[in-house]
Amino acid sequence: MKHRYLGNSGLKVSEITYGNWLTHASQVENDAAAACVHAALDAGITTFDTADMYANTAAEVVLGDALRGQRRESLEILTKAYYPVGPGGPNDTGLSRKHLMESIDGSLRRLGTDYVDLYQAHRWDNATPLEETMVAFADIVRAGKALYIGVSEWTADQLRAGAEMARELRVPFISNQPQYSALWRVIEAEVVPASRELGISQIVWSPVAQGVLTGKYLPGRTPPAGSRATDGNGGAEMIGRHLRDEVLERVQRLRPIADELSLTMAQLAVAWVLQNDNVASALIGASRPGQVQENVAASGVAIPGDLMSRIDEALGDVVDRDPAKTAAESPLR
Numbered sequence: 001m002k003h004r005y006l007g008n009s010g011l012k013v014s015e016i017t018y019g020n021w022l023t024h025a026s027q028v029e030n031d032a033a034a035a036c037v038h039a040a041l042d043a044g045i046t047t048f049d050t051a052d053m054y055a056n057t058a059a060e061v062v063l064g065d066a067l068r069g070q071r072r073e074s075l076e077i078l079t080k081a082y083y084p085v086g087p088g089g090p091n092d093t094g095l096s097r098k099h100l101m102e103s104i105d106g107s108l109r110r111l112g113t114d115y116v117d118l119y120q121a122h123r124w125d126n127a128t129p130l131e132e133t134m135v136a137f138a139d140i141v142r143a144g145k146a147l148y149i150g151v152s153e154w155t156a157d158q159l160r161a162g163a164e165m166a167r168e169l170r171v172p173f174i175s176n177q178p179q180y181s182a183l184w185r186v187i188e189a190e191v192v193p194a195s196r197e198l199g200i201s202q203i204v205w206s207p208v209a210q211g212v213l214t215g216k217y218l219p220g221r222t223p224p225a226g227s228r229a230t231d232g233n234g235g236a237e238m239i240g241r242h243l244r245d246e247v248l249e250r251v252q253r254l255r256p257i258a259d260e261l262s263l264t265m266a267q268l269a270v271a272w273v274l275q276n277d278n279v280a281s282a283l284i285g286a287s288r289p290g291q292v293q294e295n296v297a298a299s300g301v302a303i304p305g306d307l308m309s310r311i312d313e314a315l316g317d318v319v320d321r322d323p324a325k326t327a328a329e330s331p332l333r
Contacts, residue, residue, distance in 0.1 A: 001044030008199025
């Protein structure tokens, strides 16, 4: 397992981050979830990402239980706050000082740790002044409850505004967590250049496009039983944007490229996002240990330039590059 620096900081994260969205306390039984976490540890993954809203706080409990007994200093534990938790009261959501201060304490309790390495704003909050949010983050860092701060799905302008305030407050703002894959490249035009300018890295989620880039979904065929596309707990909704025959046919053109590199389709997809030098880590989830072991093999893979060009040619115009779709990821409330 290779490690990379996260943003313009001294913190290293594993090239593959284990994430538990849509799996722990939701699609996967706790024993199976723990087995996946232990497989990640055995494979050299040191970075684990979660959020308080995953399974309405239960996913943090599962991850904390699975990591119990590990040397805390050898791990990077990441969590996020913004989305509604608990009964969904008026202050149970957003990036207000009240919600963030209560959220960090709840996350630490559930994870069984005194601090998180990275505390992230899960989305931009249109209803809370940025200064209120950033001062709360600064106070959380100074209290020793988080070492660094980051965000998820912020636009280039939002990143610049947040980074300017973080500099004034002297807190380390080092990461963004966007969706990114060979099919979903909306961050490339604006977010990545701004991040390079600001000393911010990407920790990218869905590098296999919710499973579409594994090649298991075939044009004109019903999705396999038990796959993400048949999951009623949120998986099917997320994958729907890619389940078009024109997309699935293009994805099948990647198979010879994967074969040429002696990679599975999933490994090719994860290795592809890691070719971007602004990406510090690719987030992977798993419902069984074998998926962890497969994806870890993408760490350290170098895809030659000619094959990167062939990937572009194979996918053609089904790739989504519209930078406006980053702003659309943040709810209006």
